[in-house]
Amino acid sequence: MITIYVPRDAAALSVGADQIAALIRIEADRRGADIQIVRNGSRGMLWLEPLVEVATPEGRVAYGPVTAADVPALFDAGFLTGAPQPPHPLHLGPTEEIPYLKNQERLTFARCGVIDPLSVDDYREHGGFAGLERALAMTPEQVIAEVTESGLRGRGGAGFPTGIKWKTVHDAVADEKFICCNADEGDSGTFADRMIMEGDPFILIEGMTIAAIAVGARQGYIYIRSEYPHAIATLRDAITAAYVENWLGDGIHGSAHSFDLEVRVGAGAYICGEETAMLESLEGKRGMVRAKPPLPALEGLFGKPTVVNNVLSLTSVPVILARGGAFYRDFGVGRSRGTQPFQLGGNIRHGGIVEKAFGITLRELLYDFGGGTASGRPIRAVQVGGPLGAYLPPEHFDTPKDYEAFAAREAMVGHGGIVVFDDTVDMAMQARFAMEFCAAESCGKCTPCRIGAVRGVEILDRVLAGGASPKQLTLLEGLCEVMADGSLCAMGGLTPMPVRSALKHFPEDFDRPAAALAAE
Amino acid sequence: MADHAPWTRDKALAIVESYRGQRGSLLPILHDLQHEFGFIDDQAVPLLANALNLSRAEVHGVISFYHDFKREPQGRTVVKVCRAEACQAVGADRLVEHAARRLGVPLGGTRADGAVTLEGVFCLGNCALGPTVMIDDHLHGRVDANRFDALAAPLAAQVSGDAR
Ligand SMILES: Cc1cc2nc3c(=O)[nH]c(=O)nc-3n(C[C@H](O)[C@H](O)[C@H](O)COP(=O)(O)O)c2cc1C
Numbered sequence: 001m002i003t004i005y006v007p008r009d010a011a012a013l014s015v016g017a018d019q020i021a022a023l024i025r026i027e028a029d030r031r032g033a034d035i036q037i038v039r040n041g042s043r044g045m046l047w048l049e050p051l052v053e054v055a056t057p058e059g060r061v062a063y064g065p066v067t068a069a070d071v072p073a074l075f076d077a078g079f080l081t082g083a084p085q086p087p088h089p090l091h092l093g094p095t096e097e098i099p100y101l102k103n104q105e106r107l108t109f110a111r112c113g114v115i116d117p118l119s120v121d122d123y124r125e126h127g128g129f130a131g132l133e134r135a136l137a138m139t140p141e142q143v144i145a146e147v148t149e150s151g152l153r154g155r156g157g158a159g160f161p162t163g164i165k166w167k168t169v170h171d172a173v174a175d176e177k178f179i180c181c182n183a184d185e186g187d188s189g190t191f192a193d194r195m196i197m198e199g200d201p202f203i204l205i206e207g208m209t210i211a212a213i214a215v216g217a218r219q220g221y222i223y224i225r226s227e228y229p230h231a232i233a234t235l236r237d238a239i240t241a242a243y244v245e246n247w248l249g250d251g252i253h254g255s256a257h258s259f260d261l262e263v264r265v266g267a268g269a270y271i272c273g274e275e276t277a278m279l280e281s282l283e284g285k286r287g288m289v290r291a292k293p294p295l296p297a298l299e300g301l302f303g304k305p306t307v308v309n310n311v312l313s314l315t316s317v318p319v320i321l322a323r324g325g326a327f328y329r330d331f332g333v334g335r336s337r338g339t340q341p342f343q344l345g346g347n348i349r350h351g352g353i354v355e356k357a358f359g360i361t362l363r364e365l366l367y368d369f370g371g372g373t374a375s376g377r378p379i380r381a382v383q384v385g386g387p388l389g390a391y392l393p394p395e396h397f398d399t400p401k402d403y404e405a406f407a408a409r410e411a412m413v414g415h416g417g418i419v420v421f422d423d424t425v426d427m428a429m430q431a432r433f434a435m436e437f438c439a440a441e442s443c444g445k446c447t448p449c450r451i452g453a454v455r456g457v458e459i460l461d462r463v464l465a466g467g468a469s470p471k472q473l474t475l476l477e478g479l480c481e482v483m484a485d486g487s488l489c490a491m492g493g494l495t496p497m498p499v500r501s502a503l504k505h506f507p508e509d510f511d512r513p514a515a516a517l518a519a520e
Numbered sequence: 521m522a523d524h525a526p527w528t529r530d531k532a533l534a535i536v537e538s539y540r541g542q543r544g545s546l547l548p549i550l551h552d553l554q555h556e557f558g559f560i561d562d563q564a565v566p567l568l569a570n571a572l573n574l575s576r577a578e579v580h581g582v583i584s585f586y587h588d589f590k591r592e593p594q595g596r597t598v599v600k601v602c603r604a605e606a607c608q609a610v611g612a613d614r615l616v617e618h619a620a621r622r623l624g625v626p627l628g629g630t631r632a633d634g635a636v637t638l639e640g641v642f643c644l645g646n647c648a649l650g651p652t653v654m655i656d657d658h659l660h661g662r663v664d665a666n667r668f669d670a671l672a673a674p675l676a677a678q679v680s681g682d683a684r
Pocket residue numbers: 153154155156157158159160182183184185186187270271272273274275276308309310311313314489490491
């Protein structure tokens with residue numbers, strides 16, 4: 001029997017993977033070929049989706065992007081043997097040899113796209129649960145020491161050291177503690193949380209269970225945004241499978257540790273990615289940001305000590321436990337240790353996941369991996385780190401991916417998203433959108449954010465209309481200052497980042513002649 | 521295309537009951553109510569307030585805070601077009617305009633015949649294959665005007681005049 005892989009990842013589905021899987025089944029039956037189709041996650045080379053793989057004695061061979069019309073011709077070209085002859089234009093050779101994949105350093109995404117996401121056996125055969133098995137034999141202090149040694153910092157945006165957070169929760173005395181995974185992933189240009197949840201859900205379950213052992217929690221929640229129905233379904237199925245095999249529940253694999261895990265679904269509010277708003281939402285309330293202190297680590301969900309970590313932070317933990325904190329720490333630069341699954345999106349030729357050690361430059365990501373724009377036009381700007389991140393021009397493309405190096409350029413790594421724009425972009429429009437987004441998604445608790453964003457849209461509308469006096473830009477600058485200094489959380493506090501960076505690096509887009517008005 | 525049951529108090533109570541003993545259950549209950557009935561009926565507010573020991577204002581505050589929860593019936597098909605940055609970079613703004621024209625309904629509106637609601641959303645996690653559209657729970661990538669027309673063919677505005 002021949003095994004064929006057709007991804008079930010939402011991105012692959014969005015370009016027809018279900019139809020391709022069905023057609024391959026029909027075509028194989030018609031030809032009497034004995035095949036089984038595994039619905040794997042995506043390898044993260046999204047421009048090649050649907051990427052179909054065939055298992056051969058020499059390893060997996062890839063074809064893509066496959067359209068419905070290609071399927072019969074693929075069979076004719078010896079697709080079931082992965083044969084390069086007769087040549088088929090979609091034949092990509094051995095999957096692992098494709099440079100985009102080969103040149104990555106996949107620690108978190110090592111299994112994504114390789115295994116059947118819902119098979120515990122497949123997961124175990126590929127090294128899964130090795131980290132948890134080791135953690136079950138360690139003291140909580142030892143687990144925390146390992147994570148601290150790894151240098152892992154929160155991948156949700158703020159970059160706070162994970163080991164320190166866990167120690168705070170561990171040291172807090174309470175009758176109950178919680179692990180909450182932040183899978184709200186609201187940033188435009190980010191999809192790594194979604195892809196790992198759909199492609200390798202057990203790694204998140206494993207990471208959360210290790211966190212539970214470390215701090216002494218027995219209940220966990222995964223807060224997934226409602227825009228991710230496929231991830232929600234996959235994770236719920238994976239949780240059920242993990243219970244069946246006692247990787248969740250009471251006395252996990254004969255140990256004294258018990259852990260229960262549940263998926264909770266967001267309701268379309270960007271601010272619920274902010275950790276305290278997420279906790280409010282999990283409690284069944286409006287997603288209003290809480291003032292800090294108290295830290296969630298001390299008074300979090302239902303007032304109890306709570307670990308809040310991003311999906312990518314938690315999914316980095318199993319490999320740290322399995323191979324040691326020092327192993328992970330050896331990747332990266334400066335105080336940015338380990339790897340980050342960067343996400344290339346927007347107007348990019350080769351969009352997808354690139355997991356690399358920190359220190360890689362934007363240029364390498366955009367050109368060596370990304371291949372420039374999809375439109376073939378020059379890149380004019382990239383927005384790095386989500387809707388609250390800076391717009392950078394090509395002069396900054398040699399900046400290494402490193403929390404401190406980005407901060408020094410008034411930018412941030414954030415959740416690792418990189419959105420590419422070609423030279424048709426209007427940066428004043430992008431600045432306006434940043435304000436519009438903040439106005440739409442503000443929780444409304446503080447004035448600089450709630451009112452400031454609306455004012456920002458108004459000012460930028462005057463600028464866009466043309467012929468605005470320079471005073472408008474001075475007003476905008478003042479407004480940015482008020483928002484940055486006076487907002488309770490980073491929603492209002494960082495919205496000025498895209499606005500100011502657009503103004504600073506692309507001032508020509510804000511200098512619009514009055515003619516635009518007269519022409520109306 | 522979603523078929524929704526008409527509001528009944530018993531069904532609503534059964535949903536609430538299924539979460540008995542669970543903490544922070546208001547959001548899951550609201551999701552289930554909306555899934556069952558297509559929107560959150562006004563009658564749900566006192567019912568939830570009573571069952572969960574909250575004030576009506578609190579329940580109302582939660583419903584109105586979240587974009588997902590609707591107070592009125594939605595179209596039988598809901599078309600969500602991503603308006604966030606990565607999709608903007610590949611023409612989302614043009615697609616939004618095209619979709620509104622083609623469906624004969626403004627962004628954020630439900631067509632008078634109740635067939636379709638058009639919504640703008642911020643990111644569907646498909647940022648490398650934009651512009652992205654979600655029709656009910658089905659995700660579609662690389663949606664240019666032609667592909668949109670093919671996907672939305674059954675929903676296109678009936679009167680050709682609408683399409684302008
Ligand atoms: C407006 C706003 C939105 C945020 N959205 C997310 C999000 O979608 N996912 C996430 O993990 N963190 C998000 N964060 C960061 C969280 O508040 C928090 O720092 C993070 O979940 C902590 O986990 P980490 O230490 O593992 O990164 C957001 C913060 C702000 C201010």
